[in-house]
Amino acid sequence: MHMAAPADQASSKHFVLVHGVCVGGWAWFKVATRLRSAGHRVSTPDLAASGVDPRPLREVSTFFDYSKPLLDLLGSLPPGEKVVLVGHSLGGVSIALACELFPEKVAAAVFVSAFMPDHRSPPSYALEKYMERRMDWMDMEFKPQDPEGKLPTSMRFGPLVTRAKFYQVCSPEDLTLGRSLMRVGSMFVDDLKLQPPYTEARYGSVRKVFIVLKDDNAIFEGFQRWMVQNYPVDEVREIHGADHMALLSTPAELARCLADIAGNYAACIVDGVAPVARCRY
Template structure:
């Protein structure tokens, strides 16, 4: 009974992966956070990781994010968690914070797409695609699938060359191999996000936010990360100098220290 009580009293961190990835990409950070005394949950989002759904069954950001929404909704009364979103996972974190602000101690964006409370949720993706057109010189061997008449891809799958040179370029080779083996086709739900209203000030806008800038990210570049911070100012910005896009694999110790610092200063009061 005492062991269960200690477990319940641990601060809870929820790790949210990005496009094409799964909970597996957090294996180093999960271990470090648990060793530091945190309770950690890392869900596979719909049609990702080992989730059995097919991408064709997942039409919206809400459906894709449902495993995260279920985690947050199931938190006991008066319990809050720190939500950590990586890359496209930032939009899932924003959605969860918008729906359950009373259950979120902080929303943390790790070189992630971070929406605001004035523009439609697709805005940061649309601006990004303006700067990174869907051509081979930018995306290399990444595969895009377009529906009939579509102007944005319905799905994408990162290619091995793109991953090695633009996502994992500072990661150990075994993690590059792990990633290229486990990635799955994903959607960024641009059309769905473009049809939705902005996230609310009373929901997502009321939650404490922090951004972790990964300075060597070759995909969501430091300049674009800082554009999103200017577009939606946060309470805290932390920079990791030697982190590529996959900071959880290239600089796990530094990322873990940053997350612990943010979690330790988050407010868990429900009053």
């Protein structure tokens, strides 16, 4: 489904799309194509040791190092330019860090079934709560990278968990693509435990939207909504029929949802309750 192009340059937005763990900026290719065809500017950075970034995971010792390509991108923006910052899955923690460091450069932060820190707890809090759940990890592999445990624990998606939990709505071709381009990654939980909470004055000042993926088998809807209860946002949206990789399974719906959010990023909470919008197209 094609998106209508913005009527003028003033309505064109700059989207920065941030991927989750073990994938790369490539995962946004369907969404990015639709947004660009509608006249928007789109950046899809590869975080460290992800996508085509040449570094192995063992050379990325902290979450800051992992997120640095995103931080460098925002730091390079000209004065006065603001972006719509979108994070998927673990990318939510990266965009939260970016909001903390560059709140003046972010028009809105959008969390797509993404881990969302608050400004009361260490950035690891939502990840720790998620890991406490009794999830069947199937053939997911978690391994130490060094005998001393100084490097982040690595993680690798096996074919069974990839198909059942993350790509269950995706086409066989998208599943094959995802498996072919997948890299070893980390959630950097131990490092994030040591970091101070992101602040209300900076991270908390950025307007936020959470997109709930209704058929996500990896970060279940209930946990997505728990994160919103833990840290209320300006707006909650829903996409039905989307698995965790909505970037690939429902790209038209997600792109239209993001474009709509970009045009209405000033939406605010009414009477203390975040409005819910259903992204059905």
